[in-house]
Amino acid sequence: MTLRDGSSLASSATASLLRRMAAGALMGGLAITSLAGCSGGDDPVTENTELDDDGDGEVTPEEVMAGAKEKLDATSGVTIRLSTDDEPDEGDYLASAEGTLIADPPAFEGDVAGRVMGAEASDIAVVSVGGNLYVEVPVLGWQIYEPGDFCAPDPAALLDPDTGVSPVLTATEGLEEGESELGGDDNEETLTPFTGTVPGDTVRNILPCAEGDEFDAKYRVDADGFLTEAEITGEFFPGMAAITYVIAVEEYDVEQEISAPE
Template identity: 75%
Template structure:
C-alpha cells in the first residue's frame, strides 16, 4: 500500500466522521441561564424545556452563514486509525469546508493534513504527492461541505438527542465570563449513522453546553466512532458563528 492511500483515508474518513458530530460556539452570551430566556418558550407555557433549547440551538445553526470549528480528544487508542484533532471553516452557502486534521493511520502519526470541500468535490493534500480528489462514498462518510445542511447535516442531531436533562449553569466562553448551561442526553446510533454510515455504537453519550442566547458552545460526545476501537470522547467547539469566507478548489 502506498503512503498516499493511508493518509487519504485519515483525511477523508477521520475528518468527515468527526465533523459529523460537530458543534458550534456562539460569539455572545448573557448572564442568565438559557432556560430563563423566554424568547425560546415556543409553546408559551412559561417554561423553557430542554427540548425547546435544542430546537433553538438547531435553528441558530441552520441560520448561520458559517462557523469556525475545532475538535480534539485526549483519548489515544492503543491500536487502529483515529482522529486526534481537526480545525477549519465550514460555510453554508455555497456548501464548503477548508481545514486541517491530525491523527494516526496504519500505525503512523500524521498531522497538518489540509482538506478542502468546494463545488461538490472533496480534496486532500497528501504529503509529497500533493492535492488529490476523493470520493466520500469510498470512505463511508459524507462530504464535510454539506454538514450545515438543515435537513441532512449536523443540526438534526441536536433535536434527536433523547432523555435530555438540564445541569447546573456554569461559566464559559473565551474569557470565562459567559453563562452556559449543560444538557446531557443519549444520541441514538442511527442518528449518527444518518451522517456517518460506518459509526459502530448503538448510542452515544452527549453533553451540550448552551449559552444564554441559545447558541451551542460545546459538545462532548462519547461512543464507539470507529470499528474495533474503544469508546472515544471528542470535545468540539466553534469560536464563531456568522463566518463568511470564499472557499475554492485547490
C-alpha cells in the same frame, strides 16, 4: 505536513484518515475545562423566554435544543475545532480537526491530524467544495476524491438542516439540564450544560461507520441559545472502544470564500 512512516503510505493513509473525518466534522474541538458554579454573567438559557415555543412560561431542554438547531441552520458559516484526549493503543483514529464550514454554497476548509496505518499524521489540509474532496497528500500534492469513496459524508454538507449536524441536537433523547457555569471569553459567558443520548441511527446519518446503538452527548449552550460545545462519546469506529470527541463551535455567522486548490 508530517508522516513519520514515510511517504509511501501517503495515498492509503489519506483514504484511511478520511474515513475518520466525519467524526471530526460531526458536531464538529477543545478539551472542556472544569468551571466553577455560575455566579454573575447572563441568565441561564432556560430563562430566555424567546425560546419558550409553546408559551407555557417554561423553557424546556427540548426547546433549547430546537432553538440551537435553528441558529445553526440560520448561520452563514462557523469555525469549529475538535479534539480527543483518548488515544487508542492501536488502530487508526482522528486526533484533531479544525476549520471553517460555509452554508451557501456548501464548503469546508481546514486541517486534520491523527494516526493512519500506524503512522502519525499532522496538518493534513482538506478542502471540500463543489461536491469534491481535495486532500493535500504528501509528495503527490492535492488529490481529488469523491465523498462517497469513504465512510464519511461530504464535510461541506454538515450545515445542511436536514442531513447535517443540527438534527443531532433535536434527536437527542432523555435531555437533562445541568447546573449553569461560567465560560467563554474571560469566563464572562453563562453556559448551561445538557446531557442525553443520541440514537446510533442518527449518528450514522453523519458517520456511516459508527458502530454504537447510542451515543452519550453533553452540550453547552450560551444564554442566547447558541451551541458552543458538544461532547460525544461512543463507538465511532469498527473494532475500537468508545472514545470521546469534544467539538467547539468557536464563531457563528462566518463569511469566507472557499475555492478548489489550484
